[in-house]
Amino acid sequence: MSETVGARSGDEGSGPGRSPGPPACIIIGMAGSGKTTLMQQIAANLSSSRTPAYLLNLDPAVLNVPYRANIDIRDSIKYKNVMEQYRLGPNGGILTCLNLFAAQFQTVLELAEKRRNQFKYMFVDTPGQIEVFTWSASGSIITESLATTFPTCVLFVVDTVRCKSPMTFVSNMMYACSILYKTRLPLVVVFNKIDAEKHDFAVSWMEDYAVFDEVLREESTFADSLARSMAIALEEFYKNIHSVGVSAITGEGMDDLFAVIQTAAKEYDESYRPDLEARTRKRAEEEQRHAEEAYEAFQQDRDKNENRSSARNTMWAPEEDEREREDEEDQDEEELAREETEKEELLDYVAKLNIERGARPK
Amino acid sequence: MVRFGQLVIGPAGSGKSTYCSQLQKYCEDVNRTIHVVNLDPAAENFDYKLSVDMRELISIDDVAEEMKYGPNGGLVFCMEYLLDNFEWLEEQLEDFVDGDYICFDCPGQIELYTHFSVMRKMVEMLQRLDFRLCALYFVDSQFMADTAKFFGGCTTALSAMVQLQITHINVLSKMDLVRAVDRRRIDSFTHPDYDSLAAELNTQVDKKFSGLNQALAALLEEYNMVSFVPLDYNEEDAVENLLLQIDIALNYDETVDPKMPSDDEVMDPEEAL
Numbered sequence: 171m172s173e174t175v176g177a178r179s180g181d182e183g184s185g186p187g188r189s190p191g192p193p194a195c196i197i198i199g200m201a202g203s204g205k206t207t208l209m210q211q212i213a214a215n216l217s218s219s220r221t222p223a224y225l226l227n228l229d230p231a232v233l234n235v236p237y238r239a240n241i242d243i244r245d246s247i248k249y250k251n252v253m254e255q256y257r258l259g260p261n262g263g264i265l266t267c268l269n270l271f272a273a274q275f276q277t278v279l280e281l282a283e284k285r286r287n288q289f290k291y292m293f294v295d296t297p298g299q300i301e302v303f304t305w306s307a308s309g310s311i312i313t314e315s316l317a318t319t320f321p322t323c324v325l326f327v328v329d330t331v332r333c334k335s336p337m338t339f340v341s342n343m344m345y346a347c348s349i350l351y352k353t354r355l356p357l358v359v360v361f362n363k364i365d366a367e368k369h370d371f372a373v374s375w376m377e378d379y380a381v382f383d384e385v386l387r388e389e390s391t392f393a394d395s396l397a398r399s400m401a402i403a404l405e406e407f408y409k410n411i412h413s414v415g416v417s418a419i420t421g422e423g424m425d426d427l428f429a430v431i432q433t434a435a436k437e438y439d440e441s442y443r444p445d446l447e448a449r450t451r452k453r454a455e456e457e458q459r460h461a462e463e464a465y466e467a468f469q470q471d472r473d474k475n476e477n478r479s480s481a482r483n484t485m486w487a488p489e490e491d492e493r494e495r496e497d498e499e500d501q502d503e504e505e506l507a508r509e510e511t512e513k514e515e516l517l518d519y520v521a522k523l524n525i526e527r528g529a530r531p532k
Numbered sequence: 533m534v535r536f537g538q539l540v541i542g543p544a545g546s547g548k549s550t551y552c553s554q555l556q557k558y559c560e561d562v563n564r565t566i567h568v569v570n571l572d573p574a575a576e577n578f579d580y581k582l583s584v585d586m587r588e589l590i591s592i593d594d595v596a597e598e599m600k601y602g603p604n605g606g607l608v609f610c611m612e613y614l615l616d617n618f619e620w621l622e623e624q625l626e627d628f629v630d631g632d633y634i635c636f637d638c639p640g641q642i643e644l645y646t647h648f649s650v651m652r653k654m655v656e657m658l659q660r661l662d663f664r665l666c667a668l669y670f671v672d673s674q675f676m677a678d679t680a681k682f683f684g685g686c687t688t689a690l691s692a693m694v695q696l697q698i699t700h701i702n703v704l705s706k707m708d709l710v711r712a713v714d715r716r717r718i719d720s721f722t723h724p725d726y727d728s729l730a731a732e733l734n735t736q737v738d739k740k741f742s743g744l745n746q747a748l749a750a751l752l753e754e755y756n757m758v759s760f761v762p763l764d765y766n767e768e769d770a771v772e773n774l775l776l777q778i779d780i781a782l783n784y785d786e787t788v789d790p791k792m793p794s795d796d797e798v799m800d801p802e803e804a805l
Contacts, residue, residue: 200647201604231603259574260603261544298604299641301543337695341646344691351684354737397694403751406744441738
């Protein structure tokens with residue numbers, strides 16, 4: 171799959187004159203940070219300024235989506251059915267839904283790509299529990315496919331009220347940092363709920379370590395050296411990311427948000443895209459090499475099998491060596507078998523998905 | 533009376549339940565007493581014996597049906613309910629004797645550790661009961677295949693560590709599923725040389741983050757707390773090795789456990805800090 175993705179971005183070329191396309195924003199945040207409400211505010215804001223946008227909901231467990239989503243994971247996959255069918259708990263259910271969806275995400279993207287000239291922004295809402303998206307194979311598949319098609323940035327939504335506690339603040343920023351390393355995309359920290367708590371304190375903590383240190387001293391009864399060291403290390407992080415304060419409820423700060431998204435999209439084009447393309451190319455090459463190696467090994471095995479009887483007779487082949495090679499052979503076979511089952515599982519998924527979609531009344 | 537406990541945490545599908553059942557099997561084999569306590573209101577289908585199950589007090593199904601909570605709100609509600617009714621847990625734990633070793637199978641959602649204060653409070657309450665605790669943070673090693681992702685994993689672990697403030701061991705689970713090529717890579721992360729990792733990272737991420745790479749490498753080096761223990765059930769002594777690390781971290785009383793292995797395992801004394 172990575173190969174086709176790579177090929178496509180190559181086709182479009184990175185020549186001058188190429189339109190980078192509308193920025194796509196993946197909204198990630200801890201449960202309860204207000205991702206869905208922010209989506210609602212974004213949708214309302216854009217529609218009142220008559221800016222066309224493409225909205226995706228990837229949270230299968232959300233009860234109602236308070237905005238008009240162009241693509242809604244719940245249309246094709248029913249969370250409750252998946253839970254029953256696969257006998258999963260709430261968490262496994264969400265994860266499986268996302269896996270099912272990731273399998274057909276390429277199709278979704280093609281739909282969006284056809285209309286790329288018709289909208290100015292794309293926003294993607296992710297499942298409530300953050301790790302379902304950030305620590306899953308399907309989360310990274312979705313992120314990477316999106317990033318190879320549109321200038322993509324990540325909006326990390328933070329609950330400003332909870333961040334009042336310096337420990338929670340450091341912890342949240344550390345997590346934002348991990349998202350940066352995992353996605354390697356431009357990151358915007360969005361301080362949400364500024365109607366309840368202004369984010370000025372967060373800005374001053376990010377700008378000046380001394381201010382934060384003082385608060386930390388007051389707050390914790392014992393000096394927490396880990397939190398302090400973390401805050402010092404994070405200074406480097408704050409310098410290079412964007413942050414913005416918004417209220418998803420009142421709409422305050424939304425203009426700033428859109429401005430920051432534009433900056434991030436530009437950044438993506440200048441530095442992240444070349445990096446991403448190089449990575450995709452490298453991986454495609456690696457896959458190719460693996461395939462070639464496997465093929466060579468296969469040929470060698472075949473030759474060996476043909477020669478084996480004669481080799482045994484002439485005593486030329488040292489036994490030990492032979493045994494080692496046989497071991498390798500076994501491993502290769504195992505790996506092939508595993509890949510085969512994985513492929514079958516995926517096909518199964520897609521087939522089930524199609525049945526589900528077909529059965530859905532239009 | 534001192535009691536020992538491990539908190540098993542990590543995202544959905546990272547291998548927590550498998551660990552609990554493997555741990556129980558191992559402990560049966562070596563005649564060591566261990567109790568597994570389920571603290572996940574949304575868990576189902578256990579393939580190991582539970583000594584205490586919080587779902588007897590409250591489960592996510594009760595909450596979802598009666599109060600119309602989504603999976604998230606329901607989870608937080610259940611955990612807070614458990615805190616409010618902590619006497620219930622205290623009573624259940626009373627049956628265990630001095631020196632007993634308890635494995636708490638916790639919900640994985642990182643939000644409970646970094647965002648809400650329920651788990652922090654839970655830890656405090658258990659500590660008040662004279663529990664010595666250690667957190668086991670499970671990470672699926674298949675997501676650790678390159679240096680950038682490794683740093684992502686380290687920072688995730690740090691974000692939970694700073695809140696819980698207890699000894700922390702990161703477990704690289706599902707090592708048996710990792711491709712041979714990646715395996716060497718991941719093995720190198722278990723004894724990391726942060727300086728060279730940071731240098732490598734400089735070539736993988738945008739130049740402007742080289743300062744951050746350096747700063748994080750220094751932080752990880754200085755504290756030497758973010759250590760990763762690989763877990764591959766195909767290796768015979770996988771559970772034993774991990775348990776040894778935990779015992780060291782917890783200062784587990786050797787006299788209680790005559791089976792303490794005395795081989796020449798490389799131990800990191802700083803683990804115990």
